[in-house]
Amino acid sequence: MNDDTEIGYKVRQTLNQGLDTIDNNVSRRLDLNRQAALENQRMSAGWLRLTGIGHVAELAEFVVFSNARTLLAVMALSIGAAGTYYWKALEQTQEFAEIDSALLADELPPSAYIDRGFNAWLERASDSSLQ
């Protein structure tokens, strides 16, 4: 042990003896401060869920359940969006199929497809088919 360390530990001994002479009021205040600190001790959520005590545990559960609710809402929204997209695509396909079958049933020559009046005819034909 070198000189510095020796002096250091001798001073330490003296200072430790001084701890016993701390005023009673100060000791009481330190006790109260300690109790106040312990009441606010941070606990890990796992321990609290196991013991089921404290409002912190409730908060942890709330976080878990609110996350589950959010997840369910996102899933429902995704399923809804996918369903709408599928339904629209199906409708469009059916429309094209109707037009195709109408065209085929009329036995038109290929030149009719490049005819300027084709669109007008198509509209008329689709109107009449709807009636």
Next chain:
Amino acid sequence: MRTLGSQKELSDFLSSVERRAFKQALYAVRNEETALDIVQNAMMRLAEKYGDRPLKEWPMLFQRILQNAIRDNYRRAKVQSLWTTLLSSFALNSDEDSDFLETISSKQESEGLATPHRRLEQKQTLAIIEKEIQKLPARQREAFLLRYWEEMDIAETAAVMGCSEGSVKTHCSRATHTLATAMTELGIKL
């Protein structure tokens, strides 16, 4: 129960350090009320922010919080002292620079004169040592107390103080030398 155990562990830990923490703060700020407030804040912060950490981490965390609280107090006191000096310079014709530590030191010394003489040699020695520790520059006192009173190694002390290990060694060596010289001059043998 693990939770109760943890609370008991924290309670035991705080009980074991609170008196030394109070004294450390007292040596630094030289005011009992302020020292108690500093320790209270340090305890509260440890419990609130690090209460779920493993027991072995608490000593360093607590010391770090405590030392930061002491330093924050210094800064606040310096700012307060600066404003007081500026404002009082309008009213009083003072040609001396006001230093917070000097102000409270002289106050402490005048209070010290009013206290009755301690009869026991041990108490006298303690009082002298405590006074010499108070006189040390803040960083030297911090390093010395962490190293020898809190029994931290050099690396831990450096981590708490936020400086290099070399600085810790220098601060400790200077503090020990100053204390040893003062003890010799006062004829105190430890």
